[in-house]
Amino acid sequence: MQNLGDWLEKVEEIGELTRISAEVDPVLEMSTITYLAGKEVGGPTLLFENIMGHPGQRVLFNPYGSSYRRLALAIREDADAKPIEIAHTLAKKMKQRIDPKFIDGASATVNENIETGDEIDVTKFGAPVMWPRDGGAYIGTADVVITMDPESKRINLGTYRQMVEGPKQVGFYASPGKDALLDRELWWKQGKPAPVAAVYGGDPMLFLVASTTFPKDVSEYEFAGGIAGEPIEVFKSDVTGLTLPAHAEIIIEGFAYPDQTAPEGPFGEFQGYYGRPGGPTPYIEIKAIRYRNNPILMSALMADWPSNECGVMWAMAKSAKVWNDLDAMGVPGIKGVWSPPEAAGWGWTVVSIEQKYAGHASQVGALAAQCMGGAYFTKYVVVVDEDVDPTNLAEVIWAMATRSRPKDSIDILRETWSTYLDPSQNPAEIRPWGSKCIINACKEFKYIKEFAPRTRLDRTVYEKVSARWQELGLKGSAPEIEYFEEDINRHG
Ligand SMILES: Cc1cc2nc3c(=O)[nH]c(=O)nc-3n(C[C@H](O)[C@H](O)[C@H](O)COP(=O)(O)O)c2cc1C
Ligand SMILES: [Mn+2]
Numbered sequence: 001m002q003n004l005g006d007w008l009e010k011v012e013e014i015g016e017l018t019r020i021s022a023e024v025d026p027v028l029e030m031s032t033i034t035y036l037a038g039k040e041v042g043g044p045t046l047l048f049e050n051i052m053g054h055p056g057q058r059v060l061f062n063p064y065g066s067s068y069r070r071l072a073l074a075i076r077e078d079a080d081a082k083p084i085e086i087a088h089t090l091a092k093k094m095k096q097r098i099d100p101k102f103i104d105g106a107s108a109t110v111n112e113n114i115e116t117g118d119e120i121d122v123t124k125f126g127a128p129v130m131w132p133r134d135g136g137a138y139i140g141t142a143d144v145v146i147t148m149d150p151e152s153k154r155i156n157l158g159t160y161r162q163m164v165e166g167p168k169q170v171g172f173y174a175s176p177g178k179d180a181l182l183d184r185e186l187w188w189k190q191g192k193p194a195p196v197a198a199v200y201g202g203d204p205m206l207f208l209v210a211s212t213t214f215p216k217d218v219s220e221y222e223f224a225g226g227i228a229g230e231p232i233e234v235f236k237s238d239v240t241g242l243t244l245p246a247h248a249e250i251i252i253e254g255f256a257y258p259d260q261t262a263p264e265g266p267f268g269e270f271q272g273y274y275g276r277p278g279g280p281t282p283y284i285e286i287k288a289i290r291y292r293n294n295p296i297l298m299s300a301l302m303a304d305w306p307s308n309e310c311g312v313m314w315a316m317a318k319s320a321k322v323w324n325d326l327d328a329m330g331v332p333g334i335k336g337v338w339s340p341p342e343a344a345g346w347g348w349t350v351v352s353i354e355q356k357y358a359g360h361a362s363q364v365g366a367l368a369a370q371c372m373g374g375a376y377f378t379k380y381v382v383v384v385d386e387d388v389d390p391t392n393l394a395e396v397i398w399a400m401a402t403r404s405r406p407k408d409s410i411d412i413l414r415e416t417w418s419t420y421l422d423p424s425q426n427p428a429e430i431r432p433w434g435s436k437c438i439i440n441a442c443k444e445f446k447y448i449k450e451f452a453p454r455t456r457l458d459r460t461v462y463e464k465v466s467a468r469w470q471e472l473g474l475k476g477s478a479p480e481i482e483y484f485e486e487d488i489n490r491h492g
Contacts, residue, residue, distance in 0.1 A: 001076065002203050002233055003109065003247035004060070004296055010073045011045060018044040025052045026059070026137065031130040031301050034061040038307030041066045047296070054126030058296045061128075063142060063204040064313045066306035066341065071316055074205045075227050083316075083391050084336050090227070091320035091327075091337075097218070098225030098232075100243065105235040108246035110202075115289045116239075121167040122252060122286060125200070125297045131268030135278045136163045138267065139170060142300035142309065144199040144210040146242050147183035150190060155243045156183055157220035159211035162198055163264050168286045171264035172196065172256050175420065179216055184256055184282065193255035195240035196284050201249030201298035206232070211310075212317040213376075239288045249295040254286040270314075271344045272304035273423045305342045314345030321373025322349055329371070331364060332356055338390035339378075346377040350390035353383060355445050365411070365438035375417045381438045387454070387483050388441075399441040409440040459484040 001007060011017045018037070024030050030048055037043050043066065048059045064071050069079040072086045075093060105111055115121075127139035140162025147156045156179040163171040174181040180196070187194035199206070209224045221243065225231045233246040240253045264281035266274045300309035318339040326334050333354040340348050351368050355361055361383045368374050369381045384390060384399045404410070418425070418434025425431045443451040466478040 004202055004249055011070055014079050016044045019047045021049045023050045023052050024048050026126045027129045030128045034301045035303055035307045038065055041306045051126035057126040059299055060296050061299050062301055062309045066312050071312055087316050087319035091323040093227045094320055096226030097222040100221040100234040101231035103233050103235055103246055108235045109292050110248040110251055110290045112293050113291050120286050120289055123167050127164050128299055133274055134267055135265045139164050140198050142207050142298040144206050145180055146197040147180045149183050150186050155219045157210040165262050170284050172282045172284050173264055188258035193257045195242055196256055197242050197244055197251055197253040199248045199251050201296050202245055208313055250291040252286050253288045254284045256282045256284050268302055269421050270302045270310040275421045310345045311341035315339040315341035322368055325371035325373045335386040336390045348380045349374050349378050350382045350396055352386055352388055352390045354386040358445055361440045361442040369436050369438055377419050383440050383442055385442045403443050404441040411438040453488055456485045459486055
């Protein structure tokens with residue numbers, strides 16, 4: 001499975017693909033439908049098959065949306081795995097690396113159509129205008145932007161927004177410190193235009209990898225291979241020399257030139273607000289467009305939860321990375337790590353632990369708050385005991401309400417790593433600084449033996465009731481329960 005079609009077939013099998021064959025306007029209407037349909041948690045991904053003014057084109061909105069099942073399928077896992085299991089599996093897969101496999105460009109499906117020179121017209125694909133104040137149509141949102149370090153030749157995959165600026169021109173906005181920006185500047189320092197390609201649709205796993213921060217000196221292709229469990233098939237472009245995914249839907253390629261900018265933005269962003277005002281930004285001058293027959297442009301609506309394409313995707317990637325970071329530091333007793341997608345994907349981290357020693361809970365809070373996978377933007381870190389499911393916000397709030405002691409359980413970290421897109425930091429000039437709150441919502445360790453026993457079910461009675469569930473006229477089956485009265489000495 002390396003193309004969008006394979007994944008879409010599986011998504012259709014689990015009933016999470018809705019095809020929209022009625023004609024829809026790409027200006028605000030597609031995004032409005034996506035926003036409203038996305039209000040239902042776990043709602044479908046939408047395939048728009050009839051785009052006003054763009055006959056023959058198709059747009060797929062919010063491939064992941066708020067569905068763990070679609071994310072599980074993208075990382076080649078069972079759709080019915082529990083969210084915390086998916087995060088743990090992703091964590092393990094992120095530790096593997098497999099080199100991409102080069103195939104002949106002629107057998108790459110994305111090369112079914114190649115357009116150059118006067119044939120180039122990127123406006124034909126039906127790119128959507130998402131929000132009323134956006135600066136234009138954004139063709140690149142669920143994209144994979146490919147750049148190269150001119151010295152080491154390391155290929156980077158990153159997701160950066162791209163606004164249509166003309167038939168042969170798209171914006172190329174990357175924030176300070178991002179790898180595509182650093183690569184671009186290295187070419188410019190050598191006095192050369194920077195080669196760049198952008199994939200607008202393909203295996204959604206590549207999109208997940210491109211929108212996740214990995215070490216700068218390793219190509220994301222290797223991590224994608226690790227997650228896929230097989231090499232990603234690529235070919236070398238004869239236009240830019242870049243390494244491109246063979247089975248993408250649409251790829252544009254070209255060059256970004258030093259000191260050449262065009263107006264770009266504003267854009268409604270992942271936190272549910274407009275980010276920076278529009279401004280002059282480098283752009284890509286397109287030299288070639290490649291696409292499969294009847295291609296699908298993939299789009300990500302950035303919005304408040306659950307209509308946000310960055311909710312589940314980022315929550316999963318961040319949970320997995322913080323989990324790996326805590327493991328790498330040798331922190332014991334980690335039962336689960338969760339970044340609630342409700343918090344704009346990045347705003348919170350919850351860690352559940354089996355408390356093993358005095359100071360353990362506050363140590364976990366501080367490390368989860370400041371490790372590489374967890375430090376960016378996150379405002380609240382909550383540590384809970386092992387009997388609290390970190391993926392269940394109701395349980396987390398219950399633990400905060402019953403186990404934390406605000407006078408002693410809250411720490412504040414100041415001047416921390418954040419983003420220019422945090423709307424709470426004003427005036428905007430003070431960005432990108434942030435601060436963090438760590439809440440220890442574990443039972444106080446000093447008194448853990450005397451801590452009031454939690455009311456728990458008797459296991460024998462629970463089993464009896466479960467067996468009688470249908471006889472009792474109750475729907476479905478009895479909920480699973482992890483700990484019983486008999487476990488009280490071990491888990492309180
Ligand atoms: C839909 C979407 C749009 C994004 N747009 C941008 C953007 O325009 N500029 C940017 O710097 N980062 C953007 N990001 C975040 C980057 O993709 C993310 O930081 C990623 O790690 C960048 O790759 P890199 O680490 O190789 O630089 C976006 C992410 C998503 C999911
Ligand atoms: Mn990178």
